[in-house]
Amino acid sequence: MKTAILTVGTEILFGQVVNTNAAYLSKNLQDLGHDVMYHYTVGDNPGRLRDLLEIVYRDCDLVLTTGGLGPTEDDLTKEVISGFFGEKLVEYPDQLEILKNHFRSSRYTWTDNNRKQAWFPEHNCTVLPNFHGSAPGFMIEKDGRIIISMPGPPREMTEMFELQVRPILESKREHYICYKILRTIGLGESRMETVLLPLIDGQTDPTIATYAKEGECSLRITSERDTLEEAEAATNEMIGKVRDLIGEYIYSYDDEDLATVVGRKLLEDHITISCAESCTGGGFAKALTDIPGISAVFDRGIVTYSYKAKEEELGVSPDTLEKYTAESPEVAKEMAEGLSKISGSDLNIAVTGVAGPDDMSPEKPAGLAYIGLTYKGETRVTEIRIKSRGRNWNREYFILRMFNEVYQAVK
Amino acid sequence: MKTAILTVGTEILFGQVVNTNAAYLSKNLQDLGHDVMYHYTVGDNPGRLRDLLEIVYRDCDLVLTTGGLGPTEDDLTKEVISGFFGEKLVEYPDQLEILKNHFRSSRYTWTDNNRKQAWFPEHNCTVLPNFHGSAPGFMIEKDGRIIISMPGPPREMTEMFELQVRPILESKREHYICYKILRTIGLGESRMETVLLPLIDGQTDPTIATYAKEGECSLRITSERDTLEEAEAATNEMIGKVRDLIGEYIYSYDDEDLATVVGRKLLEDHITISCAESCTGGGFAKALTDIPGISAVFDRGIVTYSYKAKEEELGVSPDTLEKYTAESPEVAKEMAEGLSKISGSDLNIAVTGVAGPDDMSPEKPAGLAYIGLTYKGETRVTEIRIKSRGRNWNREYFILRMFNEVYQAVK
Numbered sequence: 001m002k003t004a005i006l007t008v009g010t011e012i013l014f015g016q017v018v019n020t021n022a023a024y025l026s027k028n029l030q031d032l033g034h035d036v037m038y039h040y041t042v043g044d045n046p047g048r049l050r051d052l053l054e055i056v057y058r059d060c061d062l063v064l065t066t067g068g069l070g071p072t073e074d075d076l077t078k079e080v081i082s083g084f085f086g087e088k089l090v091e092y093p094d095q096l097e098i099l100k101n102h103f104r105s106s107r108y109t110w111t112d113n114n115r116k117q118a119w120f121p122e123h124n125c126t127v128l129p130n131f132h133g134s135a136p137g138f139m140i141e142k143d144g145r146i147i148i149s150m151p152g153p154p155r156e157m158t159e160m161f162e163l164q165v166r167p168i169l170e171s172k173r174e175h176y177i178c179y180k181i182l183r184t185i186g187l188g189e190s191r192m193e194t195v196l197l198p199l200i201d202g203q204t205d206p207t208i209a210t211y212a213k214e215g216e217c218s219l220r221i222t223s224e225r226d227t228l229e230e231a232e233a234a235t236n237e238m239i240g241k242v243r244d245l246i247g248e249y250i251y252s253y254d255d256e257d258l259a260t261v262v263g264r265k266l267l268e269d270h271i272t273i274s275c276a277e278s279c280t281g282g283g284f285a286k287a288l289t290d291i292p293g294i295s296a297v298f299d300r301g302i303v304t305y306s307y308k309a310k311e312e313e314l315g316v317s318p319d320t321l322e323k324y325t326a327e328s329p330e331v332a333k334e335m336a337e338g339l340s341k342i343s344g345s346d347l348n349i350a351v352t353g354v355a356g357p358d359d360m361s362p363e364k365p366a367g368l369a370y371i372g373l374t375y376k377g378e379t380r381v382t383e384i385r386i387k388s389r390g391r392n393w394n395r396e397y398f399i400l401r402m403f404n405e406v407y408q409a410v411k
Numbered sequence: 412m413k414t415a416i417l418t419v420g421t422e423i424l425f426g427q428v429v430n431t432n433a434a435y436l437s438k439n440l441q442d443l444g445h446d447v448m449y450h451y452t453v454g455d456n457p458g459r460l461r462d463l464l465e466i467v468y469r470d471c472d473l474v475l476t477t478g479g480l481g482p483t484e485d486d487l488t489k490e491v492i493s494g495f496f497g498e499k500l501v502e503y504p505d506q507l508e509i510l511k512n513h514f515r516s517s518r519y520t521w522t523d524n525n526r527k528q529a530w531f532p533e534h535n536c537t538v539l540p541n542f543h544g545s546a547p548g549f550m551i552e553k554d555g556r557i558i559i560s561m562p563g564p565p566r567e568m569t570e571m572f573e574l575q576v577r578p579i580l581e582s583k584r585e586h587y588i589c590y591k592i593l594r595t596i597g598l599g600e601s602r603m604e605t606v607l608l609p610l611i612d613g614q615t616d617p618t619i620a621t622y623a624k625e626g627e628c629s630l631r632i633t634s635e636r637d638t639l640e641e642a643e644a645a646t647n648e649m650i651g652k653v654r655d656l657i658g659e660y661i662y663s664y665d666d667e668d669l670a671t672v673v674g675r676k677l678l679e680d681h682i683t684i685s686c687a688e689s690c691t692g693g694g695f696a697k698a699l700t701d702i703p704g705i706s707a708v709f710d711r712g713i714v715t716y717s718y719k720a721k722e723e724e725l726g727v728s729p730d731t732l733e734k735y736t737a738e739s740p741e742v743a744k745e746m747a748e749g750l751s752k753i754s755g756s757d758l759n760i761a762v763t764g765v766a767g768p769d770d771m772s773p774e775k776p777a778g779l780a781y782i783g784l785t786y787k788g789e790t791r792v793t794e795i796r797i798k799s800r801g802r803n804w805n806r807e808y809f810i811l812r813m814f815n816e817v818y819q820a821v822k
Contacts, residue, residue: 013447015438016622016631018431022452027426036424037459041433041450048448048470055466059459211427220427274720281700282693285714289692292768292802294716300724301714303696309685309711312753313724342723357703391703 001146001172003034004056007041008049008068008077009152021066021157028161033173033224034062044068049080057145062172064165067152069135071114078119078138081147085140087121095120095127095136102134128164132156139168146172178231179222180239181255185404187246189217195245199238206238215397216258251407258403263291265410266347273406274343275301276314276335276350278326279369283399284351299345304335314338314350327353327360329370329381336372336379347409348374351402353384356391366391369398375409412557412583414445415467418452419460419479419488420563432477432568439572444584444635445473455479460491472556473583475576478563480546482525489530489549492558496551498532506531506538506547513545539575543567550579557583589642590633591650592666596815598657600628606656610649617649626808627669662818669814674702676821677758684817685754686712687725687746687761689737690780694810695762710756715746725749725761738764738771740781740792747783747790758820759785762813764795767802777802780809786820 005025011017022039029036037060042048056063068077082089096118103110117135120127128137130151137150137160148165150157184192189212193200196219200208206223219242223234239253251261266273275284285301288294302313307326310316315338316331324330335350353369354360366388372381384401388394416436422428433450440447448471453459460479467474479488493500507529514521528546531538539548541562548561548571559576561568595603600623604611607630611619617634630653634645650664662672677684686695696712699705713724718737721727726749727742735741746761764780765771777799783792795812799805 007450012434013437013450014441015434015436015447018429018434019450020429023423023426023429025426026424030425036426037454039418039424039430039450039452043448051466055462275714277693280697281709282688282696282712282714283700285693286691286697289694289714289716289766290803290806298692299717300720301693301712301716302724303693303700303712303714305700305706305712306710309754313711313713343720355700392701395701 001034001062001174002060003029003036003062003064004038004040004060005029005036006049006052006056006063006065007039007152008044008065009041010043012041013043021152021154024154024158025064025066025161028166029064029169031177031179032166032169033175033177034169044076046076046080049077050084053081053084061145063145063147065147065149066157069117069137069149069151071111071117071134077149081140081149082121085121085124085142085145085147087123087125087140087142089119090122091115092118092120092127098129098136099134128160130156130160131163132159137164139165175224175226176228176231177222177224178228178235179220180235180253182219182221182239182242182250183252183255183257184217184219184246184249185215185251185258185400185407187217187249188212192217192219192246192249196242199241199245206234208238208242215400218255251411258400258407259287260291262403262407262410263288263294265407266297267293269410270297271347271410272297272299272345273347273349274299274339274345275348275402276339277301277303278305278310278335278350278352279355280351280395280398280402281305281355283395284349284402287399287403299343302339310335313342315341325360325364327364327368327370329372329383332370332372332381333379334372336374336381340374346375347406349402349406351398353398355395355398356388359388367394369401371398371402371405373405373409380405380409412445412473412585413471414440414447414473414475415449415451415471416440416447417460417463417467417474417476418450418563419455419476420452421454423452424454432563432565435565435569436475436477436572439577440475440580442588442590443577443580444586444588445580455487457487457491460488461495464492464495468556473580474556474558476558476560477568480528480548480560480562482528482545488560489527492551492560493532496532496535496553496556496558498534498536498551498553500530501533502526503529503531503538509540509547510545539571541567541571542574543570548575550576586635586637587639587642588633588635589639589646590631591646591664593630593632593650593653593661594663594666594668595628595630595657595660596626596662596669596811596818598628598660599623603628603630603657603660607653610652610656617645619649619653626811629666662822669811669818670698671702673814673818673821674699674705676818677708678704680821681708682758682821683708683710683756684758684760685710685750685756686759686813687750688712688714689716689721689746689761689763690766691762691806691809691813692716692766694806695760695813698810698814710754713750721746724753726752736771736775738775738779738781740783740794743781743783743792744790745783747785747792751785757786758817760813760817762809764809766806766809767799770799778805780812782809782813782816784816784820791816791820 223231225231304310316334340348350372356366359365367386369384537550634642636642715721727745751759761783767777770776778797780795
C-alpha cells in the first residue's frame with residue numbers, strides 16, 4: 001500500500017531527539033512490500049495535523065502515526081484522527097479497567113486526566129494494547145483508508161509494531177521484497193562500482209546499490225516480485241554473479257559487522273585471543289566482548305597507555321621505546337610478542353599509534369598506527385596511515401583494521 | 412522565522428539512513444531563534460516536491476532543504492525549486508570552472524552530466540560553495556520567501572550550514588534563546604520532578620524540562636527573550652533556584668557527560684588512574700581514553716576475562732575465585748587491590764559482574780556487578796543490581812556507574 005509516516009512530537013522539531021521511529025517503520029514497511037512515500041513531523045498542533053491528513057490521503061491509503069497519545073492536554077492526536085474519520089470518541093470500559101490496573105501495579109498515582117487514555121473512536125476501531133506504557137494504540141479502517149496510531153517512546157512503539165501491527169500489514173501486502181546486504185573490506189567504493197558496472201548498468205530487478213562507510217563498503221541487492229520465492233531466487237542469482245566478481249572481498253552475506261564475523265570464526269575454530277592496546281584505549285577489547293559467549297576464547301586485554309605500563313605489562317624494552325618512540329613498528333612487534341608470552345593465547349594482537357586530534361610530530365601525524373599480530377609463531381606488523389578525521393573516527397578505524405588483521409589471519 | 416525542513420532522499424524513506432540532518436538543523440534553528448514547524452521527507456519525485464512547497468509556504472517563510480542536488484537524472488531538487496520560484500536555470504561560468512577544478516584535483520573523471528551542477532536560478536540566487544563535495548548549495552530570496560538548499564551528505568551539509576547558512580539566519584533572527592542543560596546522577600526522574608515542582612508549575616519562561624536516559628537525568632532550562640542578555644539573565648536566575656534544591660546531584664551545568672567531567676577533574680588534580688575490567692570488557696578504558704590528553708593521568712587498563720588472567724595479571728587468589736566465583740564483591744576487591752599494587756596509580760578501579768544476555772545462575776543474574784575502588788589506602792566495593800535490559804545496555808550502565816564511583820571519590 002502507499003504509505004505515509006507521521007510523527008507527532010515537539011521534541012523532534014526542537015532537534016532534541018532524532019527521529020529513529022520513522023527509520024524503523026520505513027525499513028519494516030519496505031520489507032513488508034509497502035511503499036513509503038512521505039515522512040512528516042509536526043508538533044502537537046491540531047490544525048496542522050488535520051491539514052496533513054487531508055494531504056497524505058490524496059495519494060496514500062495507509063498512514064502510520066507515532067506520538068501524541070499521552071494523557072496531557074497537549075496530546076491531541078487521537079482527537080484529530082477521530083474527527084478526521086468522522087468518529088466520536090467514547091470511553092471503552094474494558095480499557096479503563098486495564099488502565100487503572102496499570103497504575104495500580106506501577107509507582108504512579110492515578111489522576112483523572114489519565115481517563116482520556118481509555119477513550120477511542122466509537123466505530124471501525126481496533127485498540128492495540130501497550131505492554132510497556134499506559135497509552136494504547138489504535139487502528140481505524142474506513143472507506144478504503146487505514147490509519148494505525150502508536151505511542152512515541154521507541155520501546156513501546158517497536159513492541160506494538162512487532163506483535164500487533166506487523167501481522168496486519170503482512171496480510172495487506174501486495175508484493176514481496178527480498179534483499180541482502182553484502183559487506184566487503186579492502187575494496188574502495190569507486191573500484192567496486194567499476195568492477196560491478198556490467199551488473200549495475202541497466203539493471204531494474206534485482207537492483208544493486210553500493211554504499212561506503214567508515215573504511216568499509218556494502219552492497220544492497222534487492223528484488224521485488226509477486227511471490228517471495230521469485231524474489232529470493234532472483235536475489236540469490238544476482239549474489240552468485242557478484243560473488244564471481246568480488247567474492248574474495250566479501251566477509252558477510254548477511255549484513256553482519258566484521259567484529260561479529262571474526263568473533264564467530266574464533267569461537268568455531270576455538271582460537272584463543274588476547275589483545276594489547278595503546279591508542280585505541282580498550283576499544284578493540286570492548287568491541288570483541290560485545291559478542292555474547294566470547295569469554296570461551298578471549299583471555300585478556302591490556303591497555304598500556306604509559307611507557308611504564310608497556311614495559312611492566314608487556315615487557316617492551318625501554319631501549320626500543322627510547323630509540324623508536326612508542327608509536328613505531330618496533331614497539332607494535334614487541335607488544336604483540338610480549339603479550340603472546342604472557343597470555344599463552346593462540347593469537348595476540350597489539351596496536352600503538354596516534355589517535356589525535358593533534359599530530360605528535362611531523363613524522364608521527366594523527367592517523368598513523370602500527371598493528372602487530374602474532375599467530376602460529378610468526379609476527380606481522382602492518383602500518384596504517386590515514387588522513388586524520390578526528391580522534392574518534394581515527395580510533396574506530398584503527399579498531400576496524402585490527403579486526404581485519406585478525407580476519408585475514410584466521411579466515 | 413517560521414521554518415520547515417524538507418529532506419529529499421529515497422534512502423531515508425527506505426529506512427536505510429536515519430534522518431540526522433533534520434535533527435541537526437532543528438536544534439540549530441531553535442538556537443538561532445527560528446521556529447521549526449514541520450519536517451518533511453520525500454523521494455526524488457518532482458510532483459510531490461512541488462506540492463510540498465505549495466503547502467509549507469502557506470504558513471512558513473523559510474524552507475531549508477537537504478539532498479537531491481547531485482548530478483544524476485534523479486536529482487531534481489534544484490529544477491523543482493527554480494520552477495516554483497518562477498526562475499530559469501542557467502549555467503554559471505564561474506561555477507563550471509570551480510566544478511571542473513574539483514574533478515581535476517580528485518580521482519573522479521569528468522563526465523558531461525556533471526555540468527548541471529553548475530546550473531542555478533538566473534535571478535535572486537546566491538550560490539553556497541561546497542568544500543567537501545561537487546554539489547554546491549544555493550539560496551533564493553524572493554517575495555518575502557526564502558529557500559536554502561543544501562547537499563545531503565552530513566559532512567557537506569554541516570560545514571555549509573556552519574560557514575555560510577548560520578550567518579544568514581543569525582541576521583534574520585527575531586528573538587533570542589538561551590538554554591542550559593544540567594546533568595544529574597543519583598536522583599530519579601520522578602523524584603526530581605517532585606522536588607522541582609514548585610519551579611516547574613505554572614512557569615512559562617524560563618521553562619524547565621526533565622528527561623531521563625540510561626541511568627542519568629537531565630534538565631533543560633530555556634528562556635526566550637528580545638535580547639540575549641535578558642534570556643541569559645533569566646536562565647541563570649533559574650539555574651540558581653534549581654541549584655538550591657538539587658545542587659548536590661548536579662555534575663555538569665554545561666551538558667557534559669560524566670566521563671568528560673571525571674577526566675577533567677583527574678587531569679586538574681593530577682590524580683593518576685588505572686582500571687581492571689571483566690564484564691565491561693575494556694569499555695571503561697575506551698570511554699576514558701576518548702578524552703584527548705588523558706594519557707597524562709591514565710596509566711593502564713587490564714581486561715581480565717578468564718580466571719587465569721585474573722590470577723596472573725591482578726594476583727586474584729584462586730581460592731577466592733573458587734569459593735565466591737568471579738562475579739563477587741570479594742573478587743572485585745582483590746582485583747582493585749591487586750591492580751593498585753601493580754600500577755602504583757593513585758586511584759584503581761575494578762569491575763566484575765554478569766553482562767548477560769543470560770543469567771549466570773539464579774543468584775548471579777544478568778545486571779549484577781561489583782565495582783571495587785582503591786583510593787588513598789582504602790578499598791570500597793559497590794554492588795550494582797539492575798533489571799537486565801540486554802547485554803549492551805547493562806554494560807553501558809556498569810560503565811556509567813564506574814564513572815560515578817570515581818566521581819564520588821575525587822569530587
